[in-house]
Amino acid sequence: MNRPKFIVDCMGGNIAKKLRIMGFDTEFWLDASDAFLIERSYHEHMLLVTRDRGLYLRVSKSSTKGLLLPDEDEVKNLVFILERCDIKHINPVPNLNTRCTICNGNIKKLDKTRLSNPIPKKVYEKINAIYECSKCSKVYWEGTHVENINKLIDNINRLLGR
Template sequence: MNDRADGGELEFRVAGELRFLLTPRFRDRERPRVPYDRTSTLGHVVQSLGVPLTEVGGLTLDGEPVPPAHRPPGGGLVDVSAVPRPQALPESPPRFLVDVHLGALARRLRLVGLDSAYSNNADDPALVARSGAEHRVLLTQDRGLLRRRALWLGAFVRGTRPDDQLTDVLERFAPPLAPWTRCPACNGRLAPVAKAEVAHRLEPGTLRTYDAFTRCRTCARVYWRGAHGARLEATVTAAERALRHAD
């Protein structure tokens, strides 16, 4: 490779599972090449290709491992590997923060018992601040949000369907599940409640048909295995299967 006066070119070999993140300009190139000025960090250049560092498991320059903060003295071949699955996290069990555009995913995460904060009106700075303050992994499909320097930890969620997104999160982090223990509406803890205590809040048909109830300790919503029970059970079963696959 011929060095140029400005530092040469960096050639990138991006792992196959990350290539969908490349910007359209680079996606159809087997080994994208970019001019290099010797001042930008390698991590900055990788992100300029469209791949957030949250998705990168490691970097090598001409076969030698280097950190994202590395500034190459010239050109070279950069290999970009994906984060290994399951991904090790600094805290376990993980706590999640779900982007405003993934509300259906948040409900599914709560259904299987995962601590998942969500607000449908939180802006990007608020999400980044909360992620750091509460040590929550930010789940999003916004690559720009994942590139924010102040972000504590984040992950790009793959898939367009909520069920596929749930599978992706479970396979990536392999968190312990506790189905039916969190409120799908507010993320609070559910606790069993006597039928007599909530009878005044139930429709006559529900009162006649069901006997087992739980109530959210935070928002006081009442839950029972009703008409949608089979569908929810299917979601839980699929989640448990995905987790076994991740292990």
Template sequence: METAIPLFIADVHLGKLASMLRMLGFDTVYSNTFSNAALVNIALEQQCVLLTRNVTIGRHQHALQTFIIIHDAPAEQLKTVLQHFHLLAHIQPFSRCMVCNGALEPVAKETVINELPEKTAQYYHQFWQCTHCRRFYWKGPHYNRMVHFIQKITGDSIR
């Protein structure tokens, strides 16, 4: 029996971890404006695992699933979460918006060319758009660095 992939919510101290989890395709709610009470309420309502550095947050909420992050380095935090929740086989890189957590969908260059920076439209041909915030993504110079980072974290090659 396969276990469900958890949904996550990250506290104010874990913005980089949230972004990296999104980069790997994991549904991760994050805002640096959430109070501890809001984090707990959202985690309970949406049945998310609360990723936190705060050992006392929600300790009286027995239905709350929390995972305490002890490492300071975001890459180590990510490795810990991936290992603890057995997520390596479930990675779907670049399927979520790293900014807002929305799903990314491929879009035809012709339909978005007028919304792209001129050099981007000139040199790149594959594009994705966030279904929520409408931000565009493409495999620019940053893409290879991100792929290398993912390979280093997972020990695996990706597409």
């Protein structure tokens, strides 16, 4: 199954981060024109995600595909996106598809002795699993943030399974 790719406009930064964490190739553009987003979406075969009704109307008249987020609630919007893409389940993170929240690069598991960027000593001593972005070298580790994301994913999976 081909995983959908997304392009998210400036109104959806948190949505873009969550899609990346869940393992979806997701571009986020803070300062891009509507024309650029539509063109990029078309050429890169990405689904354009927006809260901007005007942009969505332009997308619907173009050759690309888009989604107009229906709600202010992040969980409802994520469920909406996943349902429209016929995704029935999201794996807990980190998983093989998890992407960097900063640059959208791939995350790889590392031996903690091979880190290119330092992490706090207490964290280094306490954890076993370390992940690093192959593109920007941002370091991730399993802690309370991952637990919270997985609670969010559990909630989303429950809603997807209604």
